[in-house]
Amino acid sequence: MTQFVMPPRKPVSERTAMSNYIEPRDIHALLALGPMAPVRNPYPLFRELRATQPVLALNPARSIAGSRRAVLVTRYQDVKAVLRDNETFSNDIVQRTMGVVMGPTVIGMDGKEHLQHRALITPSMTTRKITGGDFPREVRRIADGYVDTFIDAGRADLHEQFCYSFPLSVFVSLLEIDLGDVKEFHDHSKALCLVAMDPAKGFAASEWLLNFLQPIVQQKRRQPGSDLISVLVQSEVDGATLTDLEVVSFLRLLTLAGAETTNHTIGTAMVALLRDPELMAGVRADRTLVPKLVWEAMRWESPVSTVLREASCDTRIGDVRIEKGTEVICHIGSANRDEQQFDDPDTFDIDRADRDPIPFGFGRHYCAGSHLAKLEAEIGVNTLLDRLGNIRAIPGEEFSVVGFSFRGPDRIPVTFDRLT
Numbered sequence: 001m002t003q004f005v006m007p008p009r010k011p012v013s014e015r016t017a018m019s020n021y022i023e024p025r026d027i028h029a030l031l032a033l034g035p036m037a038p039v040r041n042p043y044p045l046f047r048e049l050r051a052t053q054p055v056l057a058l059n060p061a062r063s064i065a066g067s068r069r070a071v072l073v074t075r076y077q078d079v080k081a082v083l084r085d086n087e088t089f090s091n092d093i094v095q096r097t098m099g100v101v102m103g104p105t106v107i108g109m110d111g112k113e114h115l116q117h118r119a120l121i122t123p124s125m126t127t128r129k130i131t132g133g134d135f136p137r138e139v140r141r142i143a144d145g146y147v148d149t150f151i152d153a154g155r156a157d158l159h160e161q162f163c164y165s166f167p168l169s170v171f172v173s174l175l176e177i178d179l180g181d182v183k184e185f186h187d188h189s190k191a192l193c194l195v196a197m198d199p200a201k202g203f204a205a206s207e208w209l210l211n212f213l214q215p216i217v218q219q220k221r222r223q224p225g226s227d228l229i230s231v232l233v234q235s236e237v238d239g240a241t242l243t244d245l246e247v248v249s250f251l252r253l254l255t256l257a258g259a260e261t262t263n264h265t266i267g268t269a270m271v272a273l274l275r276d277p278e279l280m281a282g283v284r285a286d287r288t289l290v291p292k293l294v295w296e297a298m299r300w301e302s303p304v305s306t307v308l309r310e311a312s313c314d315t316r317i318g319d320v321r322i323e324k325g326t327e328v329i330c331h332i333g334s335a336n337r338d339e340q341q342f343d344d345p346d347t348f349d350i351d352r353a354d355r356d357p358i359p360f361g362f363g364r365h366y367c368a369g370s371h372l373a374k375l376e377a378e379i380g381v382n383t384l385l386d387r388l389g390n391i392r393a394i395p396g397e398e399f400s401v402v403g404f405s406f407r408g409p410d411r412i413p414v415t416f417d418r419l420t
């Protein structure tokens with residue numbers, strides 16, 4: 001059973017009074033800050049790049065994977081073209097970067113190997129447990145458990161006290177494992193994606209997760225149930241099955257994919273509501289608008305803002321020649337703000353004509369957890385609106401959506417009235 005263990009916290013006012021947000025002046029300064037810097041508004045720089053240098057050659061020191069040649073792709077149509085063409089643009093670069101701590105996973109595979117592996121993991125992501133039955137009620141129960149921990153205080157940091165841990169607790173409930181401290185699990189999974197900045201911490205986290213998950217995988221293999229790990233250990237396609245290491249690696253990927261993404265979507269949706277009281281009132285009164293709110297939040301501030309590919313032969317992106325071996329950083333966040341694709345793209349507008357935003361990626365590597373993510377985000381927002389009335393920002397307490405590769409708010413200090 002998932003428990004709601006919260007870390008000791010300082011009062012919101014002590015933690016959030018000071019702003020450490022960064023406003024980079026040019027794209028090179030922005031890239032120098034690294035993928036997780038608290039960059040508040042990179043969009044003017046992306047707008048300029050889309051207009052002038054849509055496929056920008058980077059100084060190798062600014063590449064994400066340490067490649068000798070790298071480009072940053074910022075236009076919607078170019079990003080989509082790269083993600084569509086998985087023959088020319090390989091995911092092996094993901095394996096060589098994240099794979100060192102994650103192990104062999106579907107996101108770092110190409111061609112037939114990817115198709116076979118994806119077929120093996122898909123049943124775990126489409127199981128009835130996720131798509132129907134009692135699962136939405138379980139997700140709501142978990143969300144309510146978090147709200148119970150802070151509702152009496154009348155104020156909270158919704159990022160830290162709700163968004164940060166709720167999606168991971170949902171994921172843990174799918175594994176049906178006993179996890180005392182969700183935050184400890186989360187911190188280790190987050191350290192995985194920081195391996196380039198702090199290798200020692202990344203490798204230590206990888207080992208911690210291996211030591212924690214491996215015995216559970218072995219036990220589920222001996223005595224399978226109906227949980228996600230049991231589906232994975234029993235999965236078989238044309239005689240191929242997943243090894244224990246492949247299951248553990250996939251679980252490491254999922255903890256990261258599940259924790260560092262939906263978390264940001266719920267937070268961004270709440271930031272959009274807090275900045276627009278009329279929208280807050282409208283969505284509160286008509287909950288059929290929540291799916292639109294969540295979808296627009298994912299376009300406006302794409303939680304996974306960059307995805308990596310590598311050119312496996314000499315090729316072109318738009319008019320620009322690309323040499324074999326070039327690292328291609330596709331900026332999904334910029335693509336989803338492209339004025340050629342979306343009218344008035346910087347405005348948060350839940351009534352906009354859809355025009356196909358790509359927050360879940362595109363092509364063969366399209367997010368395998370998209371329906372789980374949407375379900376969690378919608379239930380998360382609905383729970384906050386059901387339980388907390390008159391949610392409002394605290395004067396003098398800054399908050400913002402931040403980041404380069406992953407984007408979401410790092411704090412959301414609010415006050416509210418208790419409803420239920």
Ligand code: HEM
Pocket residue numbers: 091106107108118171253254257258261262265298302303304307308332359360361362364365366367368369370372373
């Ligand atoms: C708002 C939430 C989420 C966003 C924005 C998101 C975004 C993405 C993106 C952009 C990709 C494509 C990566 C690429 O092309 O290299 C991806 C892949 C993936 N995502 Fe998500 N994701 C989210 C939630 C989740 C959740 C909750 C899970 C599962 C627990 C998940 C599992 C995966 C997996 C397994 C892949 C790899 C698919 C493949 O390589 O074939 N994601 N996601």
